[in-house]
Amino acid sequence: MKKPLILITNDDGYTAPGITLLAEIAQEFGDVVVIAPDGPQSGQSSALTVTVPLRVILKDSRPGYKLYKTNGKPADCIKVGLNKILGQKPDLILSGINHGSNASLNVIYSGTMGAALEGAIVGIPAIGFSITTHSWEADFTEGIPYIKKIIEEVVENSLPEGVCLNVNLPENDISGIKVCRQSRGIWHKEFIENIDPRGQEYFWLTGKYLNTEPESTDTDIWALDNGYVSIVPTRCDLTDYAYLEELNKNYENEG
C-alpha cells in the first residue's frame, strides 16, 4: 500500500519547535512535505499574498521528508503546495503545532486554522494543532500521544467535506480529549496607546480574552480550563442557516 502524503504548515515559521515536532510525528504516518512561512505570521487568518510573488525555497530533503520555506502566509503555503509543489493531492494536511491557543474566537484570526480551512475547502482532511502556551520552550511531551491519537482517528475515519479540526492542547496535567464547540467570548482592552519618540500617537494591538459563557461545559475554553485536549469540528461554510430562514421572511416579496 502506498504511503500517505502529508502536507504541513504553521504560522510561527518553519524553524518553530512546534512544527518541527509535528513533522517528526507525521513521519510515523506517511511521507511529509513541510511548506512553512520564513518567519512569524501570527494573526494572519486566511489572508493571502496578492501584491508580491511567492518564493518557495527547498531547505532540507531526505527520503520521506522535504522542507520548504516561503515568504507567504499559512494559507498561501497550502495553496502553493497543492497547486505547484506536491505534484499530487496529499492525503492529509496538518498545521501547527501553534505556540499559543487558537480556541474560542481565536479561530477567526488564526493563521494555523486559516491553513487548515484550506483543506476543508478542497476536501482534504486537515487538522490544526495548538498548545495553550506562547512559549517556544513549550513542553509537548504530554501532548504527543493525544496528537497521534487524533491523527490516527482522522486517517481512519476521514472528515466530511467542508470540515477541518481545531485541536488545542493544555501543556500539562492532561485529563483526556473533549469534542466541543467554539466558545463564545470577546477580546477587550485591545490596544496599548502611547506616544512615539517623534511625539506621534500610536495604538498597538494587545487585549485580554473574556469568556462570556463561563458556566457552559461544552466549549473548548471549558475543556482546556479543565485539563482536556479540545477538538472543535470547524467549517468553511459560514452561512447561519437558522437566521437565513428568518431573514427570508423579511424579504419574501422581493424575489
Added chain:
Amino acid sequence: MKKPLILITNDDGYTAPGITLLAEIAQEFGDVVVIAPDGPQSGQSSALTVTVPLRVILKDSRPGYKLYKTNGKPADCIKVGLNKILGQKPDLILSGINHGSNASLNVIYSGTMGAALEGAIVGIPAIGFSITTHSWEADFTEGIPYIKKIIEEVVENSLPEGVCLNVNLPENDISGIKVCRQSRGIWHKEFIENIDPRGQEYFWLTGKYLNTEPESTDTDIWALDNGYVSIVPTRCDLTDYAYLEELNKNYENEG
C-alpha cells in the same frame, strides 16, 4: 431621538469610490465615522496587525462625518474604532462597498467580511457590501436603492448576536433581492509560474473560480448569476454542530 452612529471601513482603501458612496448613503441613516486602510488590503481576511503599531490619522471632519485613514487592515480598523476612536458603541458597522465579489468561499479571504465579522463578534449589527466588478469605475446607480433597503431592514430588525450579512450586488439589470446560502466552490489554477529577471522561479496568486454546484438555486452565486442582490447571513461561530455529534461518538470513552 439620538441619531445612530455608524462605523464604516473597507479593504480597498479610504479613497475607493465604493467606500465614498457607502459613507454618503450611510449619512442618510446617522452620523458616520469612516476608519479605513490607507491603501488596498484585499484578501486580508480577518488578519490583524501585530508586529507594528497602528497610526490613525484624521483626514476629514464636518458635522455628522469624520474620515480617518490607518496603516491597518480592515479588522484592525474596526477594532481601533471600537476601542479607541469612537468613544461610544456604534449602532451599525458597514464595510465596503468592495470592488469585487465576496460571494461563495471568497467570504473566507475577504477583508471586507473580516471587518463585518468584528461586528458579529461583539454584538453590533454589521453588513459587508460588495459589487461583482473589480473596476473602480463600477456603476453603483442601480444598486443604491437595494443598499438602502438592506440597511433599513437591519436598522429596523437588528441582527442576532454572532451574525453579520454578506451582501453582493450585480452591477446592472438587478431583478431583486435573494436571501441565500454561501455557495460551495473552489479556486483552481491558482498560480502563475514564471522566472524573474534574476533567473529565480516565482509563483503569483491568481485563479479561476469554479462553482461546484451550478444546479443549486439557493446559493449566492446562483442569485448573482441570475441578476439578484445576494444576502448571506454569515456567522462567527465556525463549529460544525452536525459533525460534532458524530465525532463525539468516536471519542466517547476518552473524557
